[in-house]
Amino acid sequence: MAFNRRLSFIAEWYQEEAAIIRTFTICFFPTGNAIEVYDQQHKRTFLRRTKMPELSERDFFIGSKINIFGRQFDIVDYADDITKNTLDKYRKKTFLLLKNICIQQLGPLLCALIDSNFSINRALMVQFTPEQVKQFLSNKRNVEASSMLMNQLIGGPSMGFEVIADNAVQKMKLCKEQSKECSNDNTVAALVTLFEREETRIGIYCPQDEEEAEQDLNFFFNPKNGLQATLRLKNSTLGIIKPHCIKDG
Template sequence: MADDARFAFIVEWYEELAARTRTFQFFYYSGSKSIEMFDIKTRKMFLKTNISASPIELQDLYIGASINVLGRQLKIVDFGDEFTKRKLMSKLERTLGYVMPNSLDKLGEIIHAIYDRGLLISKLRLCKVEHNDAYRLHEEDNKQSAMNINAITSGPIVAFELVGENAVQRWQELVGPTDPSVARSEAASSLRARFGKDLLHNAVHCSGSPSAAARELEYFFPSCSKATFTNCALGCNTTLCLIKPHAIKAGLAGKIIMAIQDGGFSFNTIQMFHMEKANVEEFLEVYKGVLHEYPGMVSELASGPVIAMEIISKSTDNVAEAFREFCGPMDPEIARHIRPRTLRASFGVNKVQNAVHCTDLPEDASLEA
């Protein structure tokens, strides 16, 4: 590729004030990381900028991705030209994976392994699959259909979309053979070798082919309608944790979830999503006029995907307070001196990019969660 190759996409932006969706040509220059946007209807330039403070990387740009440009949440809906399609199609293959009910306590380790392999998690959610849907999901797998259906419907699972070059094959290799006993002899470092117990409890699922991946992704992350999965949220003696965009982009989400699980906490529900700037401003309004970092806090949460978790714990009657202590002081530098084992001490960069947001006031826990 040229040093400043131009990649073209079609993006959509929902303009709240006008209550309309606008479509743009979006040009990204890989060398300078600069951006140009043209309104497709008027053919006039809408925006030209160099996002040097929070650079968008080429790997962030794929069909279905949401990116934030100067407070505008853009959704990439198509390639903009044949050059971009030809260059990026194989590099941006998508596939589906999910963690089985019996292995949710290993979710952090599994996510860390995914990032370590160089794959990107673009979507993630906890859900409960019903029997009828499970039959449809495994219609191509006649031999183990009943076994898979019993496993997938025995409790909540965490499903995710993975993006990367040859993602289907690379995810299959990371997962390993279907039978964990075979995996331990043939692929000892695979996820099923490490976390699987038997054929029924083999830790994780991977799509068998690109066509299967497309079908399964449409079920878990439908393109045209909202999914109707059972809501697993409790809302009683729970609290909220948001893994911030900078930590996700740095590949730290798995390590943070591992630390949370090792710290005696778990989650009742978990989901990756993007927050519009207006929603972030409302969510963080309690800090407006109180913390001078407020504008930066808003920009950070709106800059990319967040992972939200409803945190629970069996070891305390006040989860909100216990988890706030576990997160540590807002300033990671202070945390590293007085609370070195906290999340912000371990994974934070500064007061704005401090790895996680947690509920500060116990009375707000049920509202945020």
């Protein structure tokens, strides 16, 4: 029955008082937006089925962080084959790189991603060195495009994103290419509008297929590659936007 449909995930919670990581099974019931949490270590229910209207199916994917009554749970794996087969087939990651020449489009890009049901999982602003650009471009098949990208990336700070959505790689690629397939899809209307401007299409890089997306993500977010964070501020303060505020717009 649709009412009993559930998605199950393995999640970890760091218990600060004991300095240990505890493992749980989180079940999400899309009908009614309810969750249930089971403590694997003590083999008992940690939280009975409870409605949480602030959560939705798109919040649950490997790598996401779920806040449940003040506790942050990290989703690390699927808990059963049904969930894996349901989500893994469609829920995909892709990489976006906002180049320095288009950095002023950061706000519109974030809004377009959220409005188009893309989840932003990771983001990092960096300054590439020429050697790092060569490493990043080493697996690119389009030599001419790679040469242009080289010049753009060493010209100033760039910002990379790991985003997740249904068929994310293909959907982003088609939106950027202004494909008719995406033009008729209201769910990505915000991205289609964003990419109508030629300077935006030039200023945002996205991979061509899932293999390239995986390579880009592994390179960009791997600390061993030594990408230098560019944020250096003086006489400033910090404002933190909490997740529930982002969801509320």
